[in-house]
Amino acid sequence: MNLIPLQAIELAKKRLTSIIYHNPLSYAPKLSQLSKAQVFLKKENLQLTGSFKIRGAFNKLSALHEEGKLTHGVIAASAGNHAQGVAYSASHFKVKSVVVMPEATPLLKVESTRNLGAEVLLKGTNYDEAYAYALKMAKEKNYTFIHPFADSEVAAGQGTIALEMLDEQDLDIVLVPVGGGGLISGVASAYRLINPNVKVIGVSAKGARAMFESFHAKRIIKTDSVKTIADGIAVRDVNEGIFECIKQGVDDMVEVDDEEIASAILYLIESQKLVVEGAGAVGIAALLHNKLDLHPHQKVGVxxxxxxxxxxxxxxxxxxxxxxxxxxxxFRITLIDKPGSLMKLTDLLTKMDANIVHVSYDRISTKLEYGDAYISITLETKGLEHKEKIRNIMLENGYKFSEIV
Structure with a gap:
């Protein structure tokens, strides 16, 4: 697959006009300060069905509808977001939809897909196994298979994000989550054909690095398994057509691990008041953990x-x-098992302004000396300095304790 033609992306934009909620790029001042660049967020987490996937799915079904090829219904394999896009689009065109999802798919995505009108089947331990089952069922039932990324119409739909971004800001860099590659194929194609000076950089999860490794090796490298909290980009294999498009349109790829993704999700909740899934947070993770060499004058779209x-x-x-x-x-603290011991400890913690949120008491562990008890206690603290003060006071008062990680 070469770059997606600009005419195809523009046609997709017309088809999506009445469906897509346009989320304008928003400047993120705190993130810009941390990243030492000017950062703008494209909030597809606020999109209809909660993800960008509605764009590609609706564009594909629109094309099939125009060609009169939606008579027998459609089937898809998805970890969740493509599933909801297909379900919504099928309901819009009043055709049957079946979605095969991995068995470990979060309940929220399963129920949301069912509520949009699709029949959901849970098959396989990962996307690739669900995909194989869906292909088999498509052949048996004569359903039209809607691929989540390896389809030019789907990629064209995803590319409409780039058209919106190009209308709003002259960016220097665009950070795009990468799993199967449908999103970055569409986005990179639009930028290459309209403003090739913009660097398009993919961000993958370290637990699903097939596309990352393939990109840097300049040849397809398949992996045996995937394991990441970013389930939306947990794709094991690389599609040849998509890979060719990525080689032509993408400038670079970086990767982030699950701890970095988790910290990005928490950062977005606290600092941006946004709830974003793992796959959606990888670009922020790349910024927070210095995966890029940025300059203050650069404008970065995420x-x-x-x-x-x-x-x-x-x-x-x-x-x-x-x-x-x-x-x-x-903390787990060893106390003498007698009246007043726990009160003495809690009084000490109260003086240290440490709020106790949970306590458990164990007096029967075989590791205890006779007459002792374990106290497991969870405290709200005010940062590292406050925690160290609590530790030092407990040591000064003769307490034996260990931190529970």
Missing amino acids: ILSGGNIDVTMLNLIIEKGLIKTNRKTK
Whole structure:
């Protein structure tokens, strides 16, 4: 697949006019200060269905509808966002849709897809296994398969994001999440054909690095497995056509790990008041963790590709983030098991202005000396300095303790 033709992207924009919510680029002052560049956010997490995927899916089904090829229904394989795009689009055109999702897909994405009218089947441990099942079913049932990225009409739909960005800002760099490559193919094609001076940089998850490794090796490298909290870009294999488009249109690729992605999600919640899923936060992770060599005069656009994060995952990220930034601390303390021991400890912590949020008491562990008890205690703290003060006071008062990580 060569670059997506500009006429195809412009046609997609016309088809999407009444469907897409236009989210203008917004300047992020705090992030700009941290990154030492001028950062602008493209908030596709606020898009209809919660992600950019509605663009490609709707454009593809629009093209099929115009050609009279939607008679038997459609089928797709997806970790969630493409699924919702296909389900919404199929409902719009009043055709049957079936979506095959990996078994570990977050419940939020499963239920959202069903609520949009699709029949959902959970098959396989990852996207690639779900994809294989969907292809088999498409052949058996005569459904039209809607690929999440390896399709020129889908990529053209995703490329409409670039047209909107080009209308608003003269950017120097655009950061784009990379999984299968549909989004970056469309975006890179638009920029190459309209303003080739803009650097298009892909950001992948370290736990799904097939496209990253392939890009830098200049040949397709397949991986055996994927494991990342960025489930929207957890793609194991590289499509040949998409890879050719990426080689022509993308300037560079960087990668971020799960800890860096988690910190970016937490940063967006706290500093930008935005809920963004793992795949959507990789560009911010790249900025926060200095994956790029930026200059103050440069304008950087970051595509926040989706916001459909599982609540359980979000809770874990917040909890781990609070501990990592020393705003929550957990200790296990050995006390003499007698009346008043716990009160003496809590009085000491109160004087240190440490808020106790959880306490558990263990007096039967086989590791304890006779007459002792373990206290596991979780505290709200005010940063590293406050935590160190608490540690020092406990040491001065003779407490034996260890930090629980």
